[in-house]
Amino acid sequence: MSGQQKMKLAVLTSGGDSAGMNAVVRSVVRAGILKGCETWIVREGYEGLVRGNVDAQNVNKDPPTIPLPLNGADADLINNLRFGDGELLLDGTGDHPGGRTLIGRYIVRVGWDDVRGWFAQGGTLIGTARSTAFRTVEGRLAAAYNLIKEGIDALVVCGGDGSLTGADVFRSEWPKLIAELRSQGKDMFLPPIARHGHLKIVGLVGSIDNDMSMTDLTIGAPTALHRICEAIDNINSTAASHSRAFVLEVMGRHCGWLALLAGVSAGADFIFIPERPPETNPWEDEMCDAIKRHRKVGKRKTIVIVAEGAHDSLLQPIRAEYVKDVLTDRLGLDTRVTTLGHTQRGGRPCAFDRILPTLQGVEAVNALLEATPEKPSYMIGIRENKITRVPLMEAVAMTRAVADAIAAKDFTKAMSLRDPEFCESLDGFFSTAALYKEKQLPESKRMRVAIMHMGAPAGGMNAATRAAVRYCIRQGHTPIAIHNGFRGLLNDNIHELSWLGVDNWTARGGSELGTNRTLPDVDLGAVAARFQEHNFHALLMIGGFEAFSALMILENGRQYYPAFHIPMVHLPATLSNNVPLTEFSLGSDTSLNALVDACDSIKQSASASRNRVFVVETQGGKCGYLATMGALATGASLVYTPEHGMNLDTLRADVRFLKRRYGLDAKGRSEGRLVIRNETASSVYTTDVVTKMFKEEGGDLFDSRSASLGHTLQGGIPSPMDRARAVRLSLKCMAFLERYHDELQKQPSKVKQAEPESAAVITIQGSTIKWVPVKDMVQHADMKNRRGKTAWWGDIKDLVEALVGRPQLT
Numbered sequence: 086m087s088g089q090q091k092m093k094l095a096v097l098t099s100g101g102d103s104a105g106m107n108a109v110v111r112s113v114v115r116a117g118i119l120k121g122c123e124t125w126i127v128r129e130g131y132e133g134l135v136r137g138n139v140d141a142q143n144v145n146k147d148p149p150t151i152p153l154p155l156n157g158a159d160a161d162l163i164n165n166l167r168f169g170d171g172e173l174l175l176d177g178t179g180d181h182p183g184g185r186t187l188i189g190r191y192i193v194r195v196g197w198d199d200v201r202g203w204f205a206q207g208g209t210l211i212g213t214a215r216s217t218a219f220r221t222v223e224g225r226l227a228a229a230y231n232l233i234k235e236g237i238d239a240l241v242v243c244g245g246d247g248s249l250t251g252a253d254v255f256r257s258e259w260p261k262l263i264a265e266l267r268s269q270g271k272d273m274f275l276p277p278i279a280r281h282g283h284l285k286i287v288g289l290v291g292s293i294d295n296d297m298s299m300t301d302l303t304i305g306a307p308t309a310l311h312r313i314c315e316a317i318d319n320i321n322s323t324a325a326s327h328s329r330a331f332v333l334e335v336m337g338r339h340c341g342w343l344a345l346l347a348g349v350s351a352g353a354d355f356i357f358i359p360e361r362p363p364e365t366n367p368w369e370d371e372m373c374d375a376i377k378r379h380r381k382v383g384k385r386k387t388i389v390i391v392a393e394g395a396h397d398s399l400l401q402p403i404r405a406e407y408v409k410d411v412l413t414d415r416l417g418l419d420t421r422v423t424t425l426g427h428t429q430r431g432g433r434p435c436a437f438d439r440i441l442p443t444l445q446g447v448e449a450v451n452a453l454l455e456a457t458p459e460k461p462s463y464m465i466g467i468r469e470n471k472i473t474r475v476p477l478m479e480a481v482a483m484t485r486a487v488a489d490a491i492a493a494k495d496f497t498k499a500m501s502l503r504d505p506e507f508c509e510s511l512d513g514f515f516s517t518a519a520l521y522k523e524k525q526l527p528e529s530k531r532m533r534v535a536i537m538h539m540g541a542p543a544g545g546m547n548a549a550t551r552a553a554v555r556y557c558i559r560q561g562h563t564p565i566a567i568h569n570g571f572r573g574l575l576n577d578n579i580h581e582l583s584w585l586g587v588d589n590w591t592a593r594g595g596s597e598l599g600t601n602r603t604l605p606d607v608d609l610g611a612v613a614a615r616f617q618e619h620n621f622h623a624l625l626m627i628g629g630f631e632a633f634s635a636l637m638i639l640e641n642g643r644q645y646y647p648a649f650h651i652p653m654v655h656l657p658a659t660l661s662n663n664v665p666l667t668e669f670s671l672g673s674d675t676s677l678n679a680l681v682d683a684c685d686s687i688k689q690s691a692s693a694s695r696n697r698v699f700v701v702e703t704q705g706g707k708c709g710y711l712a713t714m715g716a717l718a719t720g721a722s723l724v725y726t727p728e729h730g731m732n733l734d735t736l737r738a739d740v741r742f743l744k745r746r747y748g749l750d751a752k753g754r755s756e757g758r759l760v761i762r763n764e765t766a767s768s769v770y771t772t773d774v775v776t777k778m779f780k781e782e783g784g785d786l787f788d789s790r791s792a793s794l795g796h797t798l799q800g801g802i803p804s805p806m807d808r809a810r811a812v813r814l815s816l817k818c819m820a821f822l823e824r825y826h827d828e829l830q831k832q833p834s835k836v837k838q839a840e841p842e843s844a845a846v847i848t849i850q851g852s853t854i855k856w857v858p859v860k861d862m863v864q865h866a867d868m869k870n871r872r873g874k875t876a877w878w879g880d881i882k883d884l885v886e887a888l889v890g891r892p893q894l895t
């Protein structure tokens with residue numbers, strides 16, 4: 086930004102708090118500093134803007150500037166970093182334990198270290214509020230005055246649709262507010278007002294309900310879903326023990342996302358959401374019939390989820406207590422109600438609620454730097470795996486339109502305004518929860534579907550299998566489990582799966598089918614014979630790189646064995662996330678969460694005793710995904726991956742960085758820092774070597790220890806995100822198999838010829854889900870290192886290190 090005036094940017098959190106808001110503040114502050122901006126926080130949301138600073142003379146001293154004495158290309162940049170005193174954490178009184186009083190100060194200049202360690206904290210440390218004053222022109226005039234007084238010309242607002250509406254109102258009104266300040270003669274007390282003709286605003290959506298349109302996810306929603314699923318998983322065992330029914334009320338006034346995703350991820354029997362009330366009215370029979378069917382096949386527990394804003398098709402509210410009465414009176418079930426309430430908001434953010442706000446915070450700063458009066462204000466969103474910018478008001482208007490459509494009882498419209506993922510999840514729920522046999526396909530379209538797990542166990546494998554089995558049964562297909570991979574197939578370890586048999590599989594980690602790494606070329610002819618003998622019409626393989634390799638072998642084998650002329654799909658599931666082209670595999674989110682949990686504890690212990698650097702070793706084979714994204718989610722100082730490798734130059738620079746960083750820490754405080762190292766990052770600079778090196782070099786400044794997370798990273802219970810994604814992708818796989826099976830049936834000859842496209846891998850690429858024929862995958866695969874040739878997270882290592890202030894090597 087040389088030659089230009091520094092952008093002064095402030096960040097505030099508003100509306101209901103959500104997990105991940107602290108990560109937003111950290112990311113905006115640090116990305117802002119890295120881009121040469123001056124950074125501020127506004128306490129207590131818009132209320133803080135309206136109140137401003139009582140004593141403008143004595144407050145907002147710049148935090149101490151500590152130049153980092155670095156050499157190299159990044160020295161200029163890093164020397165300009167401003168390090169605060171790291172004492173911004175407030176206690177309940179608005180003051181803070183360190184003595185830097187903030188009473189009467191709502192707009193506070195912050196530095197680099199003020200936002201240290203904010204990742205693991207729930208809620209928002211800078212406070213949030215619902216401000217009546219900001220809804221008035223007078224309030225917004227005061228807010229404008231207070232911002233200009235501090236010279237702030239850019240604002241990041243993190244909140245729900247109300248907060249973002251407020252942001253847009255503020256921006257569009259801005260010229261009028263300035264004119265009014267001038268007419269009141271206030272401009273003479275302000276810094277040159279000319280540069281404030283345009284207020285730059287960007288919105289980030291912090292909302293646990295996931296109720297904003299034009300983005301797949303809002304910050305805080307994944308953590309809330311974690312809390313709900315944990316509760317349901319706990320309730321499941323007691324419900325089954327006593328054969329009880331439980332009715333759970335979850336948050337969501339206008340949006341059923343939490344209820345829906347919890348229903349899909351935790352395997353509920355029935356859900357009530359505002360966008361899609363029960364089809365019939367009165368609805369009691371519909372619910373009771375569904376639950377009776379489940380009980381009839383032997384189900385011992387019943388879970389019904391009710392969104393806070395649920396209602397029937399005439400907009401009459403549906404309350405949890407009433408649902409309980411219906412289940413008790415009509416079905417004679419021993420029924421209990423559990424209202425989760427504010428437990429859904431609280432707690433440590435899950436991995437995704439650290440990664441998403443970090444990436445979005447960086448994007449928000451970029452959007453502010455590129456803002457012009459002609460461009461609209463943007464909201465930063467996400468589509469599948471792509472961070473997006475969308476016009477803020479369009480997103481708010483679309484969100485409002487959903488509520489309007491519901492109020493007008495136009496539920497078809499309400500659903501059409503929700504994101505495709507929402508609608509797919511709803512289909513997924515109906516396909517996997519309901520036990521219908523009356524809508525089955527005609528005999529000629531039915532398939533015998535073989536399902537197999539391959540490679541190491543990964544979270545979500547069982548949920549994907551359950552979804553496929555339930556879908557098969559609904560359609561009239563026969564789901565057949567192949568236990569223990571191709572070895573199991575050769576040993577005839579095969580059996581038909583039932584609706585009830587897979588009921589509890591969503592929450593189970595590991596692999597219920599059993600899995601190993603044996604490829605079909607161990608005896609391809611015998612494998613083909615088994616396919617023929619069991620009359621498989623389709624194959625679903627759930628697994629990692631081995632499943633991809635196996636699919637290649639089977640597709641290639643089609644030239645010799647007619648039994649392989651059936652549709653075959655690979656659904657990637659591996660914690661390493663090393664399947665080429667796809668940006669996510671099932672299990673990778675579960676592992677990231679296991680890593681985050683472990684690192685939070687390690688960091689706490691590292692800080693508790695003395696300055697300590699913990700070198701944490703992760704799994705991942707030759708793929709650095711888990712290490713890199715884990716480092717982003719934990720705020721690690723350094724990350725070592727096989728893709729980037731390790732050498733003496735980087736290690737020397739890393740030691741220098743750690744020494745300087747510890748040298749700059751506030752005296753008397755002990756700090757723990759994390760270094761994450763993939764197990765194969767280097768065969769020479771092992772975890773042990775690196776740990777000893779840091780210990781030796783740390784001298785009096787810091788100590789070093791190591792921890793190897795090993796198989797704990799396979800995670801226990803799969804994360805809700807992995808479960809929900811498993812259901813969605815598995816059902817897409819089933820539709821794919823049906824489509825190619827139908828095409829094969831149309832071929833006149835008895836000997837069918839499957840096209841190469843019918844052996845494919847389902848992938849997530851950017852904002853879309855794509856089918857890639859296995860033949861085409863090969864060119865994207867690094868077979869020697871068992872990973873893709875390109876890694877979308879490659880640049881994230883630089884971001885991780887930038888956000889802790891490590892200079893990049895030239």
Ligand code: ATP
Binds near residue numbers: 131221
């Ligand atoms: P949640 O999703 O948790 O309800 P929200 O951001 O939607 O979050 P709201 O209470 O609707 O929460 O809005 C938060 C604040 O945003 C309000 O207290 C108010 O200060 C401001 N705000 C909302 N709507 C407007 C508006 N139309 N004009 C000005 N300010 C507004």
